[in-house]
Amino acid sequence: DRIMQAEKSIFLPSQASVKIHPVVIFNILDHYIRRNEGQDRVIGTLLGYNNDGVIEIKNCFPVVHSEGDQIAVEMEFHRKMLDLHMKASPREPIIGWYATGCDINENSVIINNFYREEMNGTPIHLTVDTGLTNDTMGIHAYHAHALTDHPEASLGTYFAPLPLEILTFEAENAGLDALTGNGANSAQLQQDDPTSSVSMLSELESLQGSLAKLDQILDNVYQYISAVEKGEIQGDPRIGRFLAKTIQSLPKSSSNIMDKVINNSVKDLLMIVYISSLTRSQLAVAEKVRQSLN
Missing domain, CATH: 1.20.5 (Single alpha-helices involved in coiled-coils or other helix-helix interfaces)
Structure with missing residues (x-):
C-alpha cells in the first residue's frame, strides 16, 4: 500500500518549478564520496511532493546501479528502500531521481524510463556536477519530453530544464551558517591543522549574529530610502511596495x-x-x- 501511494501519478504542468533542501544535496555528495572504486557516477531516488506545479525535494536515498555495455538498476532495492521511507514519511512519495555529473546521455533516458514506470507519471531528474566544471558545482533539474511526429513513433527524448531554487528551514540555516559563516576560519584551521574542527555557535552567539545581520539590513534600507528622498537615485516602485507591505505586517505595539x-x-x-x-x-x-x- 505504501509503495502504491508513492507510485501515484505525478504529471508536471508546463510552468513547473523545483525547490530543493540542502540536506538532499549533502546526501547526494555523501553517496558520491562513498561510491565504489571505478564508478563514474551514482544515482538515487528523490522524495518530496508536488504542490500545484511547485516540486519540493525534501529527501533522497541511493540506488545501486551499474553502467557499461549494459545498464542495470537494482529496482528491487529501490522498492525496499521506498517502503521503509514511506513507513516514516508517508506524505513524501517518489518524485524523481538524481545523478551526479553534468551529462545527460542514453543511459539517462533508460533510467528515466524506469522511474516513469515506477511513478506512473513524469519524474524529476536532478543533476549535481561533482566534477566542478568551471569551478562550480552546478545543480540542475529537468523533466523529459518525448520527441515524436506520430502518436505511435518516438524520435527520442528531450530533457527540458526547470527553474531550481534552494529552500531552507530555520534549523537548516543554522548548519549552513556554521559552514559558510565560519568558512574562512574553518578553511584556515584545516590548512594549519587538518585534525582541527570548528564548533557550532552557541544560542547566544547565533542570536547575536542574527541581530547583527538584521541591523545591517535595516541600515541598508535606511540608506536607500534616504538616497531616494534626496534625489540621488531613482526609486523603484516595486521596492517601495515591498517595504510598505513589510511594515504593515509588523505588529503595532x-x-x-x-x-x-x-x-x-x-x-x-x-x-x-x-x-x-x-x-x-x-x-x-x-x-x-x-x-x-x-
Missing part, C-alpha cells in the same frame, strides 16, 4: 511593551539556564557520592 516582552523572555531563558546548570551539578554530586559508597 509600543516600545515599552516590546521592551517588557523581551526582558521577560530573557529572564525566562536565564532561569532555564540556571536550573539546567543546577541540575547538572546535583547529578554530578550524586554520582560522586555513589562512587564513594561503592
Whole structure:
C-alpha cells in the first residue's frame, strides 16, 4: 500500500518549478564520496511532493546501479528502500531521481524510463556536477519530453530544464551558517591543522549574529530610502511596495511593551539556564557520592 501511494501519478504542468533542501544535496555528495572504486557516477531516488506545479525535494536515498555495455538498476532495492521511507514519511512519495555529473546521455533516458514506470507519471531528474566544471558545482533539474511526429513513433527524448531554487528551514540555516559563516576560519584551521574542527555557535552567539545581520539590513534600507528622498537615485516602485507591505505586517505595539516582552523572555531563558546548570551539578554530586559508597 505504501509503495502504491508513492507510485501515484505525478504529471508536471508546463510552468513547473523545483525547490530543493540542502540536506538532499549533502546526501547526494555523501553517496558520491562513498561510491565504489571505478564508478563514474551514482544515482538515487528523490522524495518530496508536488504542490500545484511547485516540486519540493525534501529527501533522497541511493540506488545501486551499474553502467557499461549494459545498464542495470537494482529496482528491487529501490522498492525496499521506498517502503521503509514511506513507513516514516508517508506524505513524501517518489518524485524523481538524481545523478551526479553534468551529462545527460542514453543511459539517462533508460533510467528515466524506469522511474516513469515506477511513478506512473513524469519524474524529476536532478543533476549535481561533482566534477566542478568551471569551478562550480552546478545543480540542475529537468523533466523529459518525448520527441515524436506520430502518436505511435518516438524520435527520442528531450530533457527540458526547470527553474531550481534552494529552500531552507530555520534549523537548516543554522548548519549552513556554521559552514559558510565560519568558512574562512574553518578553511584556515584545516590548512594549519587538518585534525582541527570548528564548533557550532552557541544560542547566544547565533542570536547575536542574527541581530547583527538584521541591523545591517535595516541600515541598508535606511540608506536607500534616504538616497531616494534626496534625489540621488531613482526609486523603484516595486521596492517601495515591498517595504510598505513589510511594515504593515509588523505588529503595532509600543516600545515599552516590546521592551517588557523581551526582558521577560530573557529572564525566562536565564532561569532555564540556571536550573539546567543546577541540575547538572546535583547529578554530578550524586554520582560522586555513589562512587564513594561503592
